[in-house]
Amino acid sequence: KAGVTQTPRYLIKTRGQQVTLSCSPISGHRSVSWYQQTPGQGLQFLFEYFSETQRNKGNFPGRFSGRQFSNSRSEMNVSTLELGDSALYLCASSREQDREQFFGPGTRLTVL
Amino acid sequence: QQQVKQSPQSLIVQKGGISIINCAYENTAFDYFPWYQQFPGKGPALLIAIRPDVSEKKEGRFTISFNKSAKQFSLHIMDSQPGDSATYFCAAGITGGGNKLTFGTGTQLKVEL
Numbered sequence: 001k002a003g004v005t006q007t008p009r010y011l012i013k014t015r016g017q018q019v020t021l022s023c024s025p026i027s028g029h030r031s032v033s034w035y036q037q038t039p040g041q042g043l044q045f046l047f048e049y050f051s052e053t054q055r056n057k058g059n060f061p062g063r064f065s066g067r068q069f070s071n072s073r074s075e076m077n078v079s080t081l082e083l084g085d086s087a088l089y090l091c092a093s094s095r096e097q098d099r100e101q102f103f104g105p106g107t108r109l110t111v112l
Numbered sequence: 113q114q115q116v117k118q119s120p121q122s123l124i125v126q127k128g129g130i131s132i133i134n135c136a137y138e139n140t141a142f143d144y145f146p147w148y149q150q151f152p153g154k155g156p157a158l159l160i161a162i163r164p165d166v167s168e169k170k171e172g173r174f175t176i177s178f179n180k181s182a183k184q185f186s187l188h189i190m191d192s193q194p195g196d197s198a199t200y201f202c203a204a205g206i207t208g209g210g211n212k213l214t215f216g217t218g219t220q221l222k223v224e225l
Contacts (some may be wrong), residue, residue: 002157033211043156043215044203056210087167089157094211101211103155 004093004104012110018079025072025093031055031099032074034066037088043060046089049074052098056089078109086111116204118216125223131222133188133201133219142204146213147176147187150199158201159187192223 005024013019025032028030033056034046045058049068066076078085088108092101118135125131135145148156162169162176162185169176175188189196194213202216 024192031211033213035215042217043203043213045212045214046213048210050210057213058212092155092211099146099161099205099207099211101146101147101213103157105153105155 004091004102006089006104006107008036008103008107010108010110013081014112015083017075017081018077019079019081019109020075021089021091022092022111023074023076023093023104025074025091029093029102030072031094031096032068033092033094034076035073035090035092036060037090037106043090046076058074065082071085081111083087083111085109087093116214116216118163118219120219121217122220123222125187125189125192127192127219128193129195131184131192131199131221132186132220133202134184134186135167135214135216136182136184137204137207137214139204140167140183141206141209142214143207145176145178145185145204146203146205147174148201148203149217150201156201165203185203191222193219194223194225197222 031050033048048056052068070073088106090106092103094101118149124149147159148162162172178185200219203213
């Protein structure tokens with residue numbers, strides 16, 4: 001069974017630009033969560049999508065947004081990038097009633 | 113109240129020794145406590161998880177101890193091996209709160225020969 005895949009693996013952007021990251025969950029998983037990982041703040045929850053609806057949201061500004069498609073694939077978008085947005089963005093998927101989350105390898109975003 | 117505090121920040125253990133990582137939480141609504149292992153360049157992988165209705169759970173060399181009254185839980189790695197060298201994160205979640213997890217700050221474990 002294929003794991004969670006994230007594309008692209010690496011991105012370099014400049015301040016003010018926007019970026020879209022993609023996540024394909026494990027087949028059959030309908031919940032997709034996004035986390036931001038930085039050395040200073042650790043792993044922080046961004047949002048969770050389930051059946052195309054945002055079910056949970058963390059404490060991030062509105063520049064961070066996401067969506068989920070009918071095939072459970074998810075995208076997150078960051079607009080007006082800031083230097084502090086440089087981070088590893090992790091996507092995790094899980095089944096409806098299962099608490100176990102499977103993480104992808106992440107997308108390393110660098111903002112210059 | 114949503115924080116999960118993890119210690120130590122880093123840990124060096126000799127091969128064959130016991131690695132112990134501790135976490136504490138404030139929010140009594142938390143009722144799911146997983147531990148994740150992360151290697152460089154990889155996403156976190158679930159090691160073991162516990163719910164408050166048990167005080168200990170063991171899977172192979174990994175054991176979670178849970179103290180509900182103290183709001184603390186810990187990971188013990190028995191017979192630590194160099195391959196266990198990684199960053200370990202504790203986390204907490206709330207049943208009915210979706211799959212949102214609040215993570216500790218991580219412990220970098222190094223197992224020396």
